[in-house]
Amino acid sequence: MRQRLFTSILLCVIALGIQAQTETDNSLFEQITNDALILTKSGLLTEKKDIRQFVQEFLANNQYNSYKHEFSVEVNSSLSYEIGQIQSNNGSYAVMFIRGENNSPSQNIEFLVIYQRDSPMDVSSILESRRTKWMELCNSHKATELVKQLYTPEAYYYNRGRVIKGTEAISQEYSYMNASNYSLKLTPKHIAFVSPTIAYEIGRCSGSYPLPYMLLWEKQSDGNWQVKMDSNY
Template identity: 40%
Template sequence: MAKLKRNILAIAFVVGHISADAQMTSHDAEQAAWIQAVTSSMVYTEKLYTTKAVVIDADKNGLRAIDVNGLSDFYRNKGWKKVESLQSIGATDANVHIGYEIVTFKAGDESYTQLIIWNQKNGGPLRELEVIGRSVNQGNVTAEVLDAPRAKWIRLCNEHDPLKLVAELYTADAMYYNHKPMIVGTEAIAKEYWYMGNSSYQLSLTPIVIEMVNPDLAFEIGQCSGSYNGKYVLVWKKSADKGWQVALDSNI
């Protein structure tokens, strides 16, 4: 595990892996506004989310996209009376209008984790992509369980075999998001990854923050290096027969 920077020592109790590039984020005001919205009857999507925001509910049955126009009803139906943010950890990007953050919070007797991509253009920061999952004590499961599937992802990518990469490491209903309409399913994602077939394409993934949400769900923010040098986001899901696979992939 990478040595923690001084400015995140206070949050070293986070379950998962934090590299030296992780840092505290500055979206406290936006998170406070979100908490006010989800614990009240106000309609808030226009104020807190981009017009084409993608929100994913990661429950035990898989990932489910929520229409941005139905977000107020989605959260209102949860009936939360009190929400308390526990902490947030994020990663900056050279592309200054994009921010990445993982937030943990309590709502009633339940704990949750959010993975957020912030768009800081046009009056932002606004939420462009959000994944929410219920947090459960994962026992002895640690972030190191993702080392092998991530290494395999890198190997197959650099062997220029996107079809095999997606077939072996992505869930059947996996999602890929890159400032476009969401791409769903392994066949469509493999087509989107056509450029990996170029013999000169090389990529490495270095995790910055990993949050083990529950025994079958993990959120990862990391840094790409090689042919693409931006940030990446992975949502990992574990299945009984195939182990840890990518359920959502984004590299905006």
């Protein structure tokens, strides 16, 4: 009798534990706003039906998930950037997202980056070199050359709900850097190495723009690391 009772209790505890893990993961996706964007290895999802399908397929293929927070920074009283990991029965996924508190308290993720973790490599020295080049060109007021050298052809720039795609459009957006009195320094606060070709970075700017920034670095076929997604407010 005692053995059967113990077994029943144990099974209940296990079931509750599994349910809690699943709910933890689901809650992260449930926080995505109706107008959110999701960036994956396949590209940027902007249509609601595509985002819905991605989330449904992800949850179907990845059960018993849990989310681990790694780093977050407040941009202002209503906005923050965050990096974390989703652990599942099907592997580990690195996430980086923008949380806008002006949205619903239960739905406030407006931009989500998600890539599966796969043999992460520490490329700090390489990214430092690329970041230095970024600042050199920015502070030399060469916005077009900066984007040409350091951004992928299909790069995305996310700013205040807007998405700007491609080097030509981003160069035009960054034309304010050509002003003779513009200067900027990038100081990384947290870098997450996701795979041999992907890294996330959240840092802080100083100079003409004194707020945090977010970057998605991607290694190209020629070996160079370039920015695939850039965001600031």
